Amino acid sequence: MARFHYPLQKVVDLKGSEKSMAEWEFAASLSVLRKEEERMETLQQERRALVRQLEETTQRPTALNRLTELHLYFEIIDQRIREQHEGVRIASEQVTRRQSQLKDKMVDEKVWLNAKDRAYERFRTEWLNKEQSELDEIAIVRSAAVSRG
Structure with a gap:
């Protein structure tokens, strides 16, 4: 069989x-999204630990400045959590965009692979038809030779 060459390879x-x-x-x-989610989980764990610490602190006499420090720390952690939510949101949007781009590229590649497959099938069909024609011609020549001789 002749070798198939696709001009748009x-x-x-x-x-x-x-x-x-x-x-x-x-x-x-x-990967970026996972890291952002891990940072968020770390901040949330830190906040839960701070809540436990505050609960323990309020059950015994505590200096006002210590309560003020804990309150300030709460505000800082909550701000960091809000910022991290934004980071997770942005990373999630990026994943969605990249997933959409990947889908488009996969479809595009599939279109070109299908075009190549159709070209190969046309090539194969033409080659088989040509081969059959040659075999038919040989059979006709043999038949004519047998009938003459």
């Missing part, structure tokens, strides 16, 4: 490379 290869890059970017954005 470089485009197919480019689409595959673009999809691979989109997969890498999507994975990287997921």
